[in-house]
Amino acid sequence: MKQIESKYYKMSQIISALNLPDYRYEQVIKAIFTQRIEQFSKMHLLPGNLREAFIQEFGDQVNSVALIVSQDSRQANKLLFQLSDGERIEAIGLHYKQGWESFCISSQCGCGFGCGFCATGTAGLKRNLTADEITDQLLYFTMKGHKLDSISFMGMGEAFANPHLFDALSILTDAALFNLSQRRITISTIGIIPGIQRLTQDFPQVNLAFSLHSPFEEQRSELMPVNKRYPLGEVMETLDNHIKRTGRRVFIAYILLKGVNDSKKHALAVAQMLHGRGSWKHLYHVDLIPYNATDKTFRHFDTSDRKSINEFQDILKKSGIHTTVRTQFGGDISAACGQLYC
Numbered sequence: 320m321k322q323i324e325s326k327y328y329k330m331s332q333i334i335s336a337l338n339l340p341d342y343r344y345e346q347v348i349k350a351i352f353t354q355r356i357e358q359f360s361k362m363h364l365l366p367g368n369l370r371e372a373f374i375q376e377f378g379d380q381v382n383s384v385a386l387i388v389s390q391d392s393r394q395a396n397k398l399l400f401q402l403s404d405g406e407r408i409e410a411i412g413l414h415y416k417q418g419w420e421s422f423c424i425s426s427q428c429g430c431g432f433g434c435g436f437c438a439t440g441t442a443g444l445k446r447n448l449t450a451d452e453i454t455d456q457l458l459y460f461t462m463k464g465h466k467l468d469s470i471s472f473m474g475m476g477e478a479f480a481n482p483h484l485f486d487a488l489s490i491l492t493d494a495a496l497f498n499l500s501q502r503r504i505t506i507s508t509i510g511i512i513p514g515i516q517r518l519t520q521d522f523p524q525v526n527l528a529f530s531l532h533s534p535f536e537e538q539r540s541e542l543m544p545v546n547k548r549y550p551l552g553e554v555m556e557t558l559d560n561h562i563k564r565t566g567r568r569v570f571i572a573y574i575l576l577k578g579v580n581d582s583k584k585h586a587l588a589v590a591q592m593l594h595g596r597g598s599w600k601h602l603y604h605v606d607l608i609p610y611n612a613t614d615k616t617f618r619h620f621d622t623s624d625r626k627s628i629n630e631f632q633d634i635l636k637k638s639g640i641h642t643t644v645r646t647q648f649g650g651d652i653s654a655a656c657g658q659l660y661c
Contacts, residue, residue, distance in 0.1 A: 323486040325450050326377055327496060333372050343369060348495055355462045357381055382462070384408070384455045398459070402428075402452055406445055408475055410456040412465065421469045424456040426484060427476025432509060434543045436532075436574060436620050438613040439475045448476070450486035457497065467497065471505040473528070478506050479514025488522050501525045507572065509545050510554040519561045528570040528606070529558060533580045534588035542580075555592070562599045571605045575623040575631065586631040590638035605635055605642040 322328055327348075334343045346364055350356045358380060359365075359373040377383075384400040387407065391397075396412040411423040430437070431444030457467060470491070472478040484506075491497045491504060501524035508514060509530045518525060531551075533539040540546040558569050573589065575581045593603045610622045623631075628644060635642040 323450065323489055324483065325454075325486060325490055326383075327490065327493075329376060330373065333376060334369065337369060337372060339366070339369060345495075347373075351381055351458075352461065352496065355464070357462055382455050382458050383449075383451050384459060386459065398456075400456065400459070402448075408448065408452075408456070410459075410474055412460060419468045420460075420465055421471065422457060422460055422465075422467060423471050423473045424453065425474035425476055426453055426472055426478040426481045426487075430476045431480070432477055432543070432545050434509065434530075434532075434545075435618050436542065436576060436610065436616060438616060441616055444476075447481040447483060450483045450490060453481075453483065453487040454490045454497065457491070461497070467499060467503070469503045469505070470499070471507065471528075473505070473507045477509055477511060479508050479511035479518075484514070485517065485521060488525065492522075505570075509543055510549045510551070511545075512549050512554060512557050515554075515557050515561060519564050523565040524567065526567070526570065527558075527561060528572050529554065530572045530574075531589070532572075532574050532576075534585060534592050538580070555596070558603075559596055559599065562602045566602075568602045568604055571603055572608060573605055574608045574610050575628055576610050577621040577623045577627070579620065581623040581627045581631055583630065583634065586634035587638075590635050590640055593640050594638050600639075601641070603640065605640055607632055607642060607644045609644070 330347055331344050334341070343365065347362060350362045350364065356362050359370050359377070360379050362370060383403055386398055387401050388399040389396060394414050396414070398410050398412070400408050400410065402408065406428045408425040408428055410425060413421040413423065415421070425448065427447050428445035429442040430439045433440045457470060461467065472484075478484050488504070491499045492501055501522055505526035505528055506518065507528040507530060515527065518527060530543070531539075532542055534551070536546065536551050539551055561567070562569055571593070589605065593600055593605070596603060607628060609628060610620055612620075612622060632642050632644060
């Protein structure tokens with residue numbers, strides 16, 4: 320395994336240090352991902368000295384995140400995990416009637432960007448997750464027998480602000496480990512330009528979602544302070560380049576806030592902005608997201624009414640912009656977009 324900051328690489332180092340054959344690494348990986356053995360002490364196929372070395376290095380538990388609380392809704396399952404230092408994060412499992420399972424994971428404890436409508440941003444940034452803490456959220460679901468049909472970095476935190484993100488992507492796409500196709504992974508960003516550029520270069524087939532929420536620079540800076548550092552115009556140029564380099568669709572997330580950003584003026588501005596992107600404009604897809612109420616933010620917002628949502632969508636469609644009103648699950652257990660807080 321290539322050198323990355325991960326327990327999987329450390330396992331291969333330990334095996335080499337004990338002068339054990341390479342197939343021992345294959346055995347431990349099979350024990351984790353195929354046999355779903357959760358404790359190193361129970362991997363009886365491994366020699367005792369190797370099990371003991373793993374326990375000394377990692378503790379007996381394979382997974383570094385521990386389940387504290389699980390809440391179920393109609394098609395959503397919210398899990399509160401505790402990390403080794405006592406910090407906590409949340410992850411969401413979404414279960415669709417067709418049998419598809421999708422998982423939304425966190426990349427940070429809290430978030431330091433302070434978007435005005437987001438509960439997680441109110442909590443502030445506590446720390447970045449390690450690559451293992453990111454991927455261990457999915458390891459939990461894997462060991463419980465779930466199939467990782469798709470995953471998204473839309474939980475707590477801004478993924479591109481975490482330098483461990485790309486090690487996590489390497490782990491998730493490693494054929495010997497999670498073996499996920501890049502196309503089953505989606506990263507959501509508020510517009511961290513260096514992160515978008517690195518994704519374009521290193522993981523060009525990973526899906527990219529950009530949180531827009533206002534087409535107007537001044538208002539977007541008010542709602543999302545990150546816009547002052549990475550202005551919307553510069554972000555859109557970076558997204559254009561991503562599309563030109565990868566040929567992949569970019570999703571534009573737009574949370575509709577009643578009386579704030581859901582007007583005809585806003586819809587026309589979004590349509591104009593995307594319609595003018597050039598020959599690749601058809602690769603932009605707008606996901607309209609009804610706001611999920613939370614009492615954690617400093618400013619109060621309301622959800623747009625259905626009439627306003629439909630009118631907004633109609634304007635985009637008439638301008639030739641691909642758009643969908645996203646179905647939301649888990650709002651009743653604070654598991655929907657913008658509601659995670661712990």
